[in-house]
Amino acid sequence: MNLPQLALEAGVVGCGGAGFPAQVKYAKPAELFLVNGAECEPLLRTDQYIMARFAERLCAAALAVKEHLGAKRLIFVLKERYRRQIEAIKGAAAKFEGEIELCLLDSVYPAGDEQVLLYEAAGRVVPPGGIPIQAGALVSNAGTLLSVADALEGKPVTHKYLTVTGEVARPGVFRVPLGMSYGECIALAGGAKIGDYCTLTGGPVMGRLNDPESPEDQVVTKTTSGIILLPGDHYLRRRNEIPLIHMRNRARAACIQCAICSASCPRSLLGSPLRPHLVMRAFASAQSMEELTRIEAARNAMLCCECGICEIYACPMELQPCRINVLVKGEIRRRGIKFQPPPGGGPAIDRPYRRIPSERMASRAGVLPYYHIPADEFHDVPACGRVAIPLQMHAGLPSLPCVKAGQRVRQGELIADIPAGALGAKIHASIDGLVREAGNRIVIEAEGKG
Ligand code: SF4
C-alpha cells in the first residue's frame, strides 16, 4: 500500500483544523513539505510535547511523506523558544544526512497559521482564498504527522494527545481515547479549581466555546487539540455572548474607521484583499444581511482565518471584526453565493514590524496566568470505561457505522466506514468493549462497566 492508502485505512485526518482526510491531502505532488511545529495558540502544548517525545518517529514519517510527494525540501518549522523540541528534532534529523531542514521562528502570533508559516519558512505566498499546495507546498502539523507515523506501522487513529489546562489542578498533556468525555478529561487533570467555569475546545483565541447544555458534543475527537477551563465570567465568554443587534449598534456608534484592525491583520499583511475595517463599515451601513452579502468588501470576509487579532488585540474600541467576519462567511455559504476572491498584492513592507508577540496576545486574551505551564507535564490515562465516538470528526460526509448494538469490538477495529465515493474518514474503536449504540454516534462500554 502507498502512503495515502495507509492513511485512508488508518483514518488519518489533519489534527489542526477541519480534519481534512489525509488520503486526499497527500494525493498531489508538492515541491516543499513543511512540518508545522509552531503551535501558536498561546496555551496549547500538545505538538510541543509530541515533538520532544517522538522526534525520531516524526522525522522518519516526514521523510516518507517527502518521498511520496516527490518534494525537494523538507522543513521542520518551530518557534525559537522551543529549545527542548529543537534539540530533539536536530538529534533525530542528524541520522538522515542533511535531508531535514530546520526553520526557527520568533515567538509571534499566529506563527502557526499555515499561510504565515509558509511565507516565513520559504518566502512563498498563497493566493487569496487558496491553500498552500497552490504555492507548491504541503503543510502538516506534528500531531497529524504522528498519526501518519502510526499509519505507516499499520496502527489506526484511536487516541488523541491533547492539552488540558486553565483552571484545573493538574494541567498537562494527556493521551486519551477518541470519544472520552470532556468531564473525564477534566477529572484526569485533577478537576476544576473553581465552581463556575466555562470550557473551550482548542486554543483560547481560535477555540470554540462549549455550550453546557450540549454535553454530548463535548467528547474528544480526532481534531481536539485542547480543553481549556476558564472562569465563567471570563472576557472570552462575555465577548462571545454579545447579541448581533448590539454588535451592529456598536459598529454604527463606535467604529471610528481607524483601520488598525486591517493594519494588524496577518492575511492583509501578506497581500490578501481582506480589510476588516471595510467589512465593519459595510456591516454598520447595510440594512439587511442580504444587502451586506452584496458588498464586495464584505464578501472578502471569506478570506479571514479567524485568528482573532483584529478584535482581541487591535481594535481600540473593543469591537468584534472577527466575529462579524464569521457571521458574513456563514451568510455567504447559507445563501450559496459563489465567492471569487479578488487578486492579492504582495506582502506589506511594514509586515515585520507588525507581528504580535505571543505573550502579549495571551495577555490581551486574558489567559496570561496559564501561559507559562510547560509542555513536559504528561499524564498517563487509566483505562476508560465508556466512549461516545461521533461519526463526523473530519471534513466531508459523516462515516457510516459498520457495527451493531450488542456487538463486541476490540480497540483498533473498524467501526464506521466512508460512504461510497464520498470524502470522509474511517473510524476505529478506541477501547475494547460492547457496542451500546450505533446510530449518530458509536457508544462503546468496557465490559463489566455497563
Ligand atoms: S480597529 Fe476597531 S474601530 Fe478601528 S476600524 Fe477596525 S473595527 Fe473599527
Ligand code: SF4
Ligand atoms: S480574524 Fe481579523 S485579523 Fe485575523 S485574519 Fe480575520 S480579519 Fe484578519
